[in-house]
Amino acid sequence: MYQHLHGQRVLVVGGARDLGLAIARAVTQAGATAIIGARDAARATAAADGLAGAEAVRIDVGDEATIAAALDQVGAVDHVVVTASAHHNVPVTELDHARTVAAFEAKVVGPLLVAKHAAPRLPAHGSIVLFSGVAAWNPAPGYTVMGITNGAVAFAVQHLAAELAPVRVNAVSPGIVDSGSWDRLGDGKGAFLAGAADGTLVGRTGTNDDVTDAVVWLLGAGFVSGETIHVEGGARLR
Ligand SMILES: NC(=O)c1ccc[n+]([C@@H]2O[C@H](COP(=O)([O-])OP(=O)(O)OC[C@H]3O[C@@H](n4cnc5c(N)ncnc54)[C@H](OP(=O)(O)O)[C@@H]3O)[C@@H](O)[C@H]2O)c1
Incomplete structure (x- = not known):
């Protein structure tokens, strides 16, 4: 049965911009209290100032001490959404070790540590939503790190759910969404x-709304666990 989010507390890690901020807005509109988590405290506060309550x-999901401190500060929480990502889109022959590790930290290791610190605090009706991505299912030169890290998320939610x-514990796997993230391509966008x-x-x-609809549904979908929901307009099938 669908559990409404009214009165619940939702921590959105990476919630100060792009899809994360859209998710914080959407859960607020659904009656929940959004807790915006970001590496830059001032940016998190500025984003929170724009949302009721x-x-x-x-x-910083790359720094376990901040994860533990954040969960302490937040106190009661019903759901946690993690949108963190760090791109390293280069050919395999040009991989940089530190940036490769950072990509795995943002998508896989960091969310695992968020689960470690959040799990003891989450109620039985609680949930975690992680972010995968269509690159996992559409191998392409230059996107190997993105593909592998996103693929790991789909396995991670099954193991964490068990x-x-x-x-x-579930994941959303978006296709390409003009969330703001691609503005870095400049004229090539x-x-x-x-x-x-x-x-x-x-x-x-995709639009931010396509993705936030899926997240809000997953947070309340009490009979869905260990799933990756593909929100990509069928891009895996082209
Ligand atoms: N947009 C798309 O087309 C698309 C497609 C497939 C999958 N996805 C996935 O959907 C998720 C959200 O996408 P998006 O477009 O909003 O991505 P984005 O613009 O790259 O945003 C990533 C977010 O993660 C945060 N972040 C990065 N490293 C972090 C860390 N170490 N600790 C805490 N937060 C960290 C960033 O915050 P800062 O402000 O601190 O940098 C930012 O809020 C990502 O996981 C992305 O891989 C997106």
Whole structure:
């Protein structure tokens, strides 16, 4: 049965911008209190100031001490969403060790440590939502680290769900979404997004709303655990 989020507390790690901020907005609209977690405390506070009742906390998933301190500061929490990512999109022959490790830390090791510190505090109806991504299922030159880290998330939620039950653990796997993240491509962004739209069955890229709808549904979907929900317009099938 769907559990409404009204009155619940949702920590959104990476919640100060892009998809994370959109998720914080969406859970607020669903009646929950959003707790915005970000590496930059001032940025978290500024984002929280724009949302009714929201709170802010500093958290860097690459630094376990900040994870533990953030969960202490937050206190009661019903759900945790982790959107953190660190891109290292280069050919395998050009991999940088430190940036490769950072990518795994943001997507895999960090979220595992967030689960470690959050699990003892989450109620039986609680849940964790992690972020995978379509690159895991569409291997392409230059996107190997992104693909492997996103693929690891899909396995991670199955293992975490089995161990942390009855707390539910799921993932959302977006396709290409113009969340703000791709602005770094500058003038190349338009062509990139057009190519990504062509690579779907529905002929468009994703919106923040496409993804936040899935997250809000997963947080309340009491009979869904260990799943990865693909929100990518059929991009795995093209
Ligand atoms: N947008 C897409 O097209 C797309 C496609 C597939 C999958 N996804 C996945 O969806 C998720 C959200 O995407 P997005 O577009 O919002 O990505 P994004 O713009 O890259 O945002 C990533 C977020 O993670 C935070 N972050 C990075 N490293 C962190 C760390 N060590 N500790 C805490 N927070 C950290 C960033 O915060 P700072 O402000 O501190 O940097 C930022 O809020 C990501 O996991 C991404 O891989 C996105």
